[in-house]
Amino acid sequence: MRMPRIAATGAFLCLVLAIVALAAPWLAPGDPSALGPAGAELQAPSPEHPLGTDALGRDVLVRLIHGGRASLLVGWFSVMVAVVLGTAVGLGSGLGPQWVDRLLMGVTDAFLAFPRVFLVLLLISVSTPSLGLVTVVLGLTGWMGVARLVRAETLSIRERDFVQAAHGLGLAPWRVAWVHVLPQLAATVVVAATLRIGTTILIESFLSFLGLGAQEPTISWGAMIQQGRGVLLEAWWLTTFPGLALTLTVLGYNLLGDGLRAVLDPRRTEGVRRD
C-alpha cells in the first residue's frame, strides 16, 4: 500500500530531526555552552553565525542542534514510559475481572481529573529539576489516554472469534493476552504514541522555559527561548529559531501519527486507497 503523502512528509521531518540530534557532536563539534570570544555577543545572523549568537556570544545554530537532543530524548522516553504503563493498565482493565477494571479505571480517572501541568509542577518542585526527572514525571502523567484507548480496543478484541477460540483451546489467560490480544493492539498503540511525542516535547520545552526542566549546562529549546525573552525585540533570532524548531518537530510527529493511523487502521483503508 502506498504511504499517503502526509505521512511521508511527517516521516521525513522526524527522520531529519532525529539524524540531526543523533549526529550533533559531529555536526557541531565542541562545547556548545562554552563562552564565545569577547565582542561576539548578540550578533544578528551572518554567514559566520547563520542563526546569530546569544548574550554570551555562543552560536545559536550550534546550541539549537544540541538542544534538539534533550527535547527528543524527553519526548521519546517519556512517551515510552507512558505507553508501557498505559498498555499494561488498559490490558489489565480490559481483560481482567470487573473489580480490576473498576479499580484501574478509577485510578485512571483520578489521574485524568488533575490538570497535568499542575501535577507535573508539583512533582518537580518537590525535587531537584533535571532532564531525567522531567522524563519520568511526563511519563507518569501521560499514560491515562493510552490506557483508555487500549482498554476500549481490548474490550472489542476480546469478543472476537479467534480470541474466544483460543480460550476454547484451554489456553491460560496470560497466553491469550500475550499472543492474541497484544499484537492486535500494536497499530493503535504506535499511532497513539507517535501523536503524543509532539505534545510531550511541547510540555518539556514549557517546563524548561519555566526553569523546571533541563538545567545548564544541558541545552533545551525551551530554555533557549527563556534566555532570549529579555531581548525579544533587540535579538529576535534568540527566540524565533528555537520556536521554529519546536513547531517543526511537533508538526512532524503529528503528521506522522495521522499518516500512520491512515495506513495502520484497517477501518480507514478505504480512505487510503482513494488517496
Next chain:
Amino acid sequence: MTELLRVTGLDVRLPTVGGAEVQLLHDVELEVAAGEAVALVGPSGAGKSLLARALCGLLPTGAVAGTVTWRGRSFAAADQAAWSMVRGAGITLVMQDPGAGLNPVRRVGDQIAETVCRHRGCSAGEAHDHVVALLAETQVPDAEACARAWPHELSGGQQQRALLAAALACEPGLLIADEPTTALDPTVQASILYLLDDLRARRDMALLLISHDRDLVSLLTGRTINLRDGRVVEGPTTAAVLPPVVGAGRQEDDDSVLTARDITVTWPGASRPALRGVDVNLDAGLVVGLAGESGCGKTTLARVLAGHMRPDSGRVELGGRDLHALRGAEFRRMRRQVQLLFQHAGAALDPRQRGAAALAEAGASGEKAAALLREMDLDPDVLDRLPHQLSGGQRQRLALARALAPGPRVLLADEPTNALDAEATARVRSLLLETVRRHRLAMVLISHDLPLLLRTADRILVMLDGVIIEDFAVDGRPPLHPYTRTLVSAATPQLVRARDQWRAVAAGMVPRHGEKGNACPFNAVCPIAKPGCTRALPGLESVSQNHRIRCPEVGRPVPPLFIDT
C-alpha cells in the same frame, strides 16, 4: 413480448489496489422483455452484483464498454448522461442488505417520500398518502406506523419491504433485485420472494432476480441466465452437489457425553431471556441438529455448552462434572473437550498466526499436525500461510483441524458452511460428518436450514425465541410443530407441488400482532393458534417415542398450508 432492455458486448474492467486492471465481465449479452421475470444465478464471485450495478450505470465511466438498448433507444454503456435518464425512471436496484440501504437517522416514510417527490415533483406533504399506499402495496403490516418508524425499529423483512416501496416509487420498468432475501430468515425470505413476483405481475414490471440459490429462483421466474467467472454460460454453473443423505453414525449404543439441564441466559440489558430452560443431551457418534432462525438463541446455547459464557442458571455436565462449577486450570482442561467451530473461519483464526502456530497452540505440532492436515485434505504448505492467504474453505478446514487438535469429545459447529460457496460447503460438510464418525464425537450442527439438517442429523432440536419447541429423532416421520413445518416449507419451495399452495404458505407468513411475554413464541404467526396460546408457554410433551413437542393444538386438523415432508 416487447423488448425492454438489451445489452451487448458488455465488458467491465476495474483497477486493483496495485494499480493493474482486471477484467471482471467479459462480453455479456443480456435481454429482458417487458413484464418478464429473469433470474441471474451463479456462484459467489461470478460478477452478479457487478452486472447489476453495470445495468444501473453505477460503475465508473472508464470501467465499462458495450452497448445498451433501453426501450429501443441505444447508447454506449459508458454514457453517464444517458444512464441518468434511464436510472430511476426505468431501472431501479434493490440491494442485498436492507439495513445498509436505509439512512438510520431519517424516518422510513421521509426516505421514501424523497424518491416520490423527485419523480412526481410534488411536496413532501403531498407525497405522504402515496408513501403509505406504496408501503401497503409491499404488505407492511401497518403502513401508517411504518412510515413514521425509524429504520432500526423495523425487522429485516420490513426494511426490505420499505426499500422495495422506495424502488416502486420510481415506477420502474425493470426492477433488479440483488440477493434481496439472503440476509433474511427463511420464512421471511419466502414472503419477500412471493411479494416480488406478485408485484411484477400486477405492475407489468420486468424483474431481474439475482441469486446464488438456483432452487429458490427457479420457482419464480421463467428464464435463467447463468454467470460464471464474468461470462454468460450455458446450463447450470455448478453441478448440484448434495451432501451425503445418511446421518453420521446413527443407532449405536447410546452413551451420553454431555448433558445440559435447564439452561437460562439473559444478556445484560436485554428485556427477554435469550435461553429459557433449555435441556440438551449429546451422545457420542451422533449428530444433533439445532435449527431455528436468527436470534432464537442457537449461538448463545453453543457458547454456553462450550464454556464461553456462564449461564444464569442450569448445569452443563461433562463426564459427570458441572463444567461451569470448575475454576482455573481445571476449567481450562475440561473445556478443551468441547470445541466450537465458528461460522466465519476468517474471524476465528488469529490474522497474525500462521497455520503451524495455530495448530501448535491447540496441541498439535510435527507429525500430529501433519496427520490432522491430511485428514482435512489440506496441503502441508497451509502450515506456512496466514489466514488471509487461504480460501474460505481452506480456512474452515484449518479451523476444524485446530478444533480436533485437543482431542475433543464434543464438536459444536455453528453454521460452519454459511460463509462458503457451494463447492466448499459440500466439502466441509462431508469432512465434518466423516470426522464425527471417525472420532466418535458428539456433534451439534447449528443451521437455519432445516431440510439440510433433516438429511444430515440423527436428532433435531428446533428453537424459537430461546425455547426448544420440538425435539425429534430423524426417522422418516415428519416434524409436527407448526413452526417447524413452516421452516421446512419456507426453505424448500421447490418441494411445493402447486405454485398456488406455495403462495398461500408465503402469504400466511405475514405476521399479525402477537403476544409476547410468557406466551407461545409462535402465536403471532401460527395458523392454528387458539386464544390459550397467548396466555402460557406450553410444556415440552412427548407425543411418541423420541418425539417431544411444545404445542397442545397439534393433532387437531390443520389448514392445508403445509407440505408433507
